[in-house]
Amino acid sequence: MNNFAGSIVSSSSDDESSDEDDLVLHKLLSAARNRMQQRGESSNTEKRHRISIYRDRMAAHELLVRDYFAPDSLYGLSKFEDRFRISRNLFLRIARDLENNYEFFQLRWDARGKRDFSTLQKCKAALRQLAYDIAADASDEYLKMSERTGRECAYLFCEYVIELxxxxxLRHPTRNDIKQLYDTHEAKHGLPGMLGNIDCTHWEWANCPNAWRGQFTRGDQGVPTIILEAVASHDLWIWHAFFGMAGGKAPNMLFVVNEHQYNYGYYLGVGIYQEYATFVKSYSFSADEKRKLFNLAQESARKGVERAFGVLKQK
Incomplete structure (x- = not known):
């Protein structure tokens, strides 16, 4: 009898424990289901009420034309060159070539009949990013162009300009090109066989990693810098400075100085460069009048690349 009663009590207690577990599990599942429903409703509400920015592309195009491209534009040619870094004629030439050769830079309408950005808007967005290193959406208020579209304009502008x-x-110079360089520099500086100037400058590296600051900092600079090196001629020819050695990429072009024939042209440089025949430097000690005269001519001819570096660093 006692065993029977004990079994009944044990069975009832097990049933009560099981009922409590079921109740807790039911509440837990109910709470989870309610939570999922609330999350779904909130996500649906966000999708339904997502803000769509209306960008009046036509008005932005008309404003751009009125400011820079109309006959009586608000900003003149000098302002255009200051802000775009190229002349307006060159800008229009590039825009016209891009429009004639690539669908992306043509004025189009989408399936909804909505007008796309004009060629001028896309070229302007790309050039402003390249000239000022600004963010892709920095011109959104003026051009009404999103960040994605602005980034796409800059990327395709660079790719298509290189193709065109x-x-x-960007080709290698020909014999005629080198002959023109010889004649131009000889007429202007009195230096036959001169191809251009080679020089370098230190450019401050503002975002240099801390681990690298020691190896990129010199005592005379005081801050981390990187060295920018360029070869400059009167018409912006740029090619390998060492083409006169190791069988380079430029054709063999002779010139004669004081009845001596030379096979390759040369660049004017400073004392930091190696003692190669393709680099002509000024004399460290000008003991006679001939050396003094040559130093004056060499330093005067090198003003071009130094000024170019100065303008580049200022901008």
Whole structure:
């Protein structure tokens, strides 16, 4: 009898424990289901009420034309060059070539009949990013262009410009090109066989990692810098400075000085460069009048690349 009663009590207690577990589990599942429903409703509400920015592209295009491209534009040619870093004629030439050759830079309408950005807007957005290193959406208030579209304009502008003009302006020099350089520098500086100037400058590296600051900091500079080196001629020819050695990429072009024939042209440089025949430096000690005269001519001819570096660093 006692065993039977004990079994009944044990069975009832097990049933009560099981009922409590079921109740807790039911409440837990109910809370989880309610939470999921609330999350779904909130996400649906966000999707339904997502803010869509209306950008009046046509008005932005008309404003751009009125400011820079109309016959009586608000800003003149000098302002255009200051802000775009190129002349307006060159800008229009590039924009016209891009429009004629690539669908992306053509004025289009989408499936909804909505007008796309004009060629001028896309080229302007790309050039402003390249000239001032600004963010892709920095011109949103003026051009009404989103960050994604602005980034795409800059990327495709660079890619297509290289495709269009690379064979003309990035090709290797020909014999005729070198002959023109010889004649130009001889007429201007009195230096036959001169191809251009080679020089370098220190550029402050504002975001240099702390671990690298020691190896990129010199005592005379005081801050981390990187060295920018360039070869400059009167018409912006740029190619390998050492083409006169190791069988380079420029054609063999002779010139004669004081009845001596030379096979390759040369660049004017400073004392930091190696003692190669392709680099002509000024004399460290000008003991006679001939050396003094040469130093004056060499230093005067090198003003071009120094001024170019100065303008570049200021901008």
């Amino acid at each position: 003009y690379g064979d003309i302006y």
